[in-house]
Structure formats: structure tokens, C-alpha cells
Amino acid sequence: MSRRVLVGVFAEEAGLLGVTRAARAQGLKVIDAYTPYPVHGLDSAMGLRPSRLPWVCFFAAITGAALKLWFEFWTTMVDWPLNVGGKPWNSLPAFVPVTFEVMVLSAGLTTVFAFLVLARLWPNKRPALVFRGITDDRFVLVLEESNAQFDLDRVRRLLEKFGAMKVEERLVEEA
């Protein structure tokens, strides 16, 4: 299965932002944009929903903290109760620091791992670059040529109006 896409290359952030808004307003489907840095406002221009990764972070934090707190009680009170200086078995205030550190650690590591999985990034992955210079100073918008009504000339003119340096059609293989 393959699909046709239209790739527009821009030299300015403003051009990419403007064309993305205009393209979506005209009902075109934005597949993705490629930028050297996170362009402010592009997420709303592309209509991206807020990431759900904060939920991953939240539940990883809760789980990590709960497990560690349980573990502290279990080792101190159940597995080998050891009287240290007459301190109570339930030394909850003293258990807080380690619980906090483990909470932060599990939340941070899980969130980053979830991000790498979702974004499909792994060590030594061969990068699929849409255009050379995308990690330097070029901005690229990729539109889907959705159906027969896709008016190539009109879209090309739109991209050029916003300062596209280059517009080209590509065939993208899809798994």
C-alpha cells in the first residue's frame, strides 16, 4: 500500500506556521511537519491533541511510590523486624524521603521510556529524513493527497504563497 504526499520545504518558521493553519482551514490533511526546533504554536496549528504521556507519568509515580512504601513497611515490620534505637515499627515520617526519591525515579524513567516507545526511537535507528537540513534550518510540511479532488495546482500555489522554497510530490510506502 502506498500513498501520495505533497512535501513543501520552507526557510522560515512563520511560513510553516501560516501554511499549516491555512491548509487545515481548507480541509487538507496534514500528515506531519518537520522542524529543527519545537515551533511554538505549531501544535495548535496542526490540531494536535495534548499528549497523554502525563498520565503515564502520574500512574508510574503513584505505582512506584506505593510499591516502595509497601516494601519499606514489609522489610521493617514483617520480613525481619529489627528494633533500631527503640523507634516504632511504623516510622512513616522516616519512610517518606526514600519513597519520594523512588517516586521521582520511577515516574521519570517510565515517562521517558514510554516516549521513546511511542515516538519509535531506538539506538542506532536509521533516520528517515524527509529533507536534508531538517535538523539544521529547514521546515517541512507534508500533506496527504487524500483523494481525486485534491487540486495539486491550487495546493502548490498555497504553499508557494507562504514562501515554500520547494514543493514536490512523493510516493510513500506504508506497511
Place this chain on the structure above:
Amino acid sequence: MADFVLPAQKPLILGHKTAADVTRDICHSLEGRPTPLWWGGFLCALSLLLLGATAVTYEIATGIGTWGVNRTVGWAVGITCFVFWIGIGHAGTLISAILFLLRQRWRTSVNRSAEAMTIFAVMCAGVFPVIHLGRPWMAYWLFPYPNTRGPLWVNYRSPLVWDAFAIGAYFTISLVFWYLGLIPDLATVRDRLCSGFRHKLASVMSLGWNGSFRTWHRYESVYLMLAGLATPLVLSVHTIVSWDFATGIIPGWHATIFPPYFVAGAIFSGVAMVLTLVLVARKTMRLEDYITLRHIDVMCKLLLLTSGIVAIAYATEFFTALYSTGHFEEFAFLNRAFGPFGWAYAIMVGCNVLVPQLLWFRKVRSNLWMVFPISILINVGMWFERFVIIVTSLHRDFLPSSWTSYRPTPIELSMLLGSFGLFFTLFLLFCRLLPVVAMAEVKGVLHVGHEPKTETPAAPPFLPSIEELEPVGAEVGQGGLE
């Protein structure tokens, strides 16, 4: 993220740079051969590291008796260095996480090197408690793991166990945070170089980053969350370090003021270290347009603020001791200021409270020949602050019969120098292997203070050259949009 811009923003980056200029300027220092200055610094750092490594090897092989510590002064240079280095690390997290949450966009020029400083400083710090154990090969006993001694678990009520967890978590999260920020820049290095060790390193480590905005969108969310996690973490780490002291009953240690006092002191010393490093880096690596006088001015003001907090802490501590009517507490502080280690107390107050007052003057803040020595003096002062807290509180304890003095041995001093060697060796290698300024972040603030951000369609800036019009290659053109 930060969409609002203050009305009268001054430029963050000078010289009307374009994004391509940023890539070129920052990558430039990676591409050429190292300068003689770099080699000189590297060899000095490496020889200090070797000196330290020899001292540590000798200490481990012979025993803790090679140190000047005794039954009264059980903690000395080793723990001083531990607290000092952990404190240095804290400014990196302040700049990378706290200033990120506070939308301080000037941080983009210095956050990469400050984060690197954090990681290397925490590595230096981590060495000291381990070699201080006496039997460092049993350091893993600090962590709870199923063992054949019961299993005997660690005592979760002990601040030393909290410390092990705090430092472990802090190091891991700092490393992950730093690496996350590096991924887009590594991709830039990968695409710029065609071969060589740095290209290979960047290819493996950039994880196939292709600048997709859907990825950027998630990335920003993850970055914000890590900043949110690192902020309370950094405060907790030095709080826990201060509890190593405050939970003891030693006069001079047993004080509720310790956590905020230590955190402020940590940020104070760390910002001074960032300034020291950044002043050298901007000159030797020609980064004057990126790390401008304004950055240095802002960091000097941070120094002034934290110096003020530290000064109030010194005064409060002293006042509370005298007001407490506790004999031992009173004595501990009078002995600190006027006893045999009064000279160390004088260095501490002089360097941490008096010298930074010069920074009230704009002329001083803009004169780098003044700022540089001040930043070094603050580091000296902060090292002595920890020395004063540890040694003067211990050397004259409750029983006059056990009073004694303390003098560091050459082994301990070699370890102190060795930790600086480790720190600078790693930092200089970092300067050669990785981009020292966060390029992707700097590119996002280039427009600040130069012109209002326009949303209107931009005119075609120039005709693209033929070379740029060529398709990049079969694999890029075809599979480019998975």
C-alpha cells in the same frame, strides 16, 4: 510553550544569527582539531585525576588510617568534598529545570553545559562517601537486595540510606534529562558530519531523530514533566544531605535551618561554578554571541540573591545559638568563629558574604576580569563553609578530654585535587564530543528582542540553490514518512 514575551525584551542571542549560523558556530568547535589550550587544560586535569586515583588506590589498599581523621573528627575533607560537589551540581538542575518552569528563556545558552556540570559534579561527589566507607567494595550494602544475611534489609530510618537513594535518583534523572535534551542536537551533528567518531557516536545516540513535529510535541511534554520532577528532586537531595548532619545531636549540626540553608548554599556555589566554566568556555570556544554579558549579569544577580540567603542563614544560626542558652550550642559557635579554626570561618564569611557584595555594582557585573575571580572565590568560600560545618563542630565535642585538632594528610589533599581532575577531564571531553550549547533550544529564541514575530506569509527569502533541490537519496525520499 512560553508564548508570552515581555514587552521590552532585549536580544538573547547577539549578532543576528540564523538557525544555520547556530548549527555552524556550535558544531565548529567539535569539528576542528583541539587547540593547544585544550590540550594543556586536558593534560593538567588528567594528571590531577591520576594523582587522585593513585591516592584512592593507596587509601583502599592501606586503610582509612592514611587520612588525618581520628576518633573525634571522623568526617573531614572526604565528606566536605562530597557536600561541595553535590552542591555544585545543583545549579545545573536549577538552570535546566527550575528556570525552565519559570520561563527564563536566557537559560537556553547555558543549560547544556550546566547540566553536564551537574552530572560530572555528582560523579565526583559519589566517589567520596564510597571511599569514606573504609571497605568500599561493600558499598552495595547500602541498597536493599535479597541477601544471605537474613535477608537483612537496610534501615530506612537512617539518613545515610536516604542519601544513597537521593544521590542515585538525582544522578539518574539528571543524566536522562541531559540526554533527552541532547537527542535533537545529536541528530544535527549526525546530519552535518559524514564520517568519523563523532558521526558514529551521534548516529547511535540520536535514536533516529528526524525532526517530526508529532515527536517534538510529545518531546516537549516529556521535557516539561522531567523539569517538574527534577525541581522537587533537587530540593530534596540537598535537604537530605543536610539531614545527614541535622539528625545528629552534634551542636552546630542539630538545627532545623539546615535544609533551606544547604539548598541555598548549593545553588550559590553551583552558579559560581557555572560562571567560572562559562566564562572560560565563551572565550576559548568563541561563544560570545551566545553567552552574552546579559547572561553573565543575570547569573551574577542570582549569586547576589543566594549569597544574601546564605548570609541570613549564617546570622540566624549564630543568633539562635547565642539566644538558646544551651552551653554546648553557644560554645560550638563561638569556637567556630574564634577558635583554632577561626581562619576557616573568616574565609567562609569573607568569600561568601563580603566578596559577593561587589556584585551590586553594574560595573563589576559587566567586568569579566572582576566576575571571574569573584566566582572562584565563592567556590573557595563554599568549600570552606562545609569544612567549617564539619570539622569545627566535631573537633571540640562534649568532653574536653576528647578534644583534638585535625590536619588533612597529603592523601586527602590529593583526593581533593583528584576530584577536580575528574571533573575537568570529563568536562573538557564533553566540550570536544558533544554540542556545548543546546542548538535546538537556542534556535527557538533567536527572534527574541530582534523583531516582532510575524504571522504573515513570509516572502520567499531567496532562490534555493540547485544542490538543495536535489532529492536527498532513495532511502530518504521513499521511506521518509513512516
